[in-house]
Amino acid sequence: GAVVSQHPSWVICKSGTSVKIECRSLDFQATTMFWYRQFPKQSLMLMATSNEGSKATYEQGVEKDKFLINHASLTLSTLTVTSAHPEDSSFYICSARDRTSGKYAYNEQFFGPGTRLTVL
Amino acid sequence: QKEVEQNSGPLSVPEGAIASLNCTYSDRGSQSFFWYRQYSGKSPELIMFIYSNGDKEDGRFTAQLNKASQYVSLLIRDSQPSDSATYLCAVNPLRDGGFKTIFGAGTRLFVKA
Numbered sequence: 539g540a541v542v543s544q545h546p547s548w549v550i551c552k553s554g555t556s557v558k559i560e561c562r563s564l565d566f567q568a569t570t571m572f573w574y575r576q577f578p579k580q581s582l583m584l585m586a587t588s589n590e591g592s593k594a595t596y597e598q599g600v601e602k603d604k605f606l607i608n609h610a611s612l613t614l615s616t617l618t619v620t621s622a623h624p625e626d627s628s629f630y631i632c633s634a635r636d637r638t639s640g641k642y643a644y645n646e647q648f649f650g651p652g653t654r655l656t657v658l
Numbered sequence: 659q660k661e662v663e664q665n666s667g668p669l670s671v672p673e674g675a676i677a678s679l680n681c682t683y684s685d686r687g688s689q690s691f692f693w694y695r696q697y698s699g700k701s702p703e704l705i706m707f708i709y710s711n712g713d714k715e716d717g718r719f720t721a722q723l724n725k726a727s728q729y730v731s732l733l734i735r736d737s738q739p740s741d742s743a744t745y746l747c748a749v750n751p752l753r754d755g756g757f758k759t760i761f762g763a764g765t766r767l768f769v770k771a
Contacts, residue, residue: 581763584758646707648704649702649703651700652701
């Protein structure tokens with residue numbers, strides 16, 4: 539399968555600061571990337587969908603001004619958590635989909651390893 | 659009603675037994691169905707996908723899909739302790755053009771040595 543990386547793998551920050559998480563597709567062009575958040579013992583909750591070169595589509599209840607998503611190229615999407623607070627502490631996971639090559643199953647997503655954010 | 663429902667478990671089976679994981683979904687027009695495995699602290703990894711009614715086998719894993727009943731399952735034969743993880747059922751509902759993937763809450767599986 540295709541490889542997706544995330545950076546950083548973990549981050550600890552003070553309340554009120556902003557944190558940027560990068561998601562990269564290493565060996566394919568990601569036409570679409572997804573950002574998920576997962577709290578302990580809960581499932582993945584889709585936050586937003588980003589398509590290269592266009593604005594992200596946010597799920598209901600997700601503040602777009604707080605979670606800034608940029609998908610500037612076919613291999614990179616970034617999520618910036620602005621003015622982070624302790625309740626934003628979570629496991630953030632990105633995934634990428636390649637619909638152009640025809641190599642992968644329809645709608646198959648490749649997940650990054652995740653970023654664990656702790657806000658003090 | 660949740661879009662994708664799974665029994666949270668934990669499901670405990672002895673080593674070598676068959677583990678049966680079940681999932682139901684609400685959007686009758688859903689087209690694609692996936693099973694992911696997630697180890698604690700890690701991101702999900704795809705085990706299998708299925709689109710058509712019936713069974714699909716891959717090694718020790720068999721996915722079963724029944725669209726009329728809106729039901730998809732995963733069977734793990736000869737369960738190993740390394741299979742202990744949370745298994746996530748995922749579906750692409752038709753309402754978003756089949757574009758988004760909705761995950762169930764997952765079933766925790768323990769395989770006892």
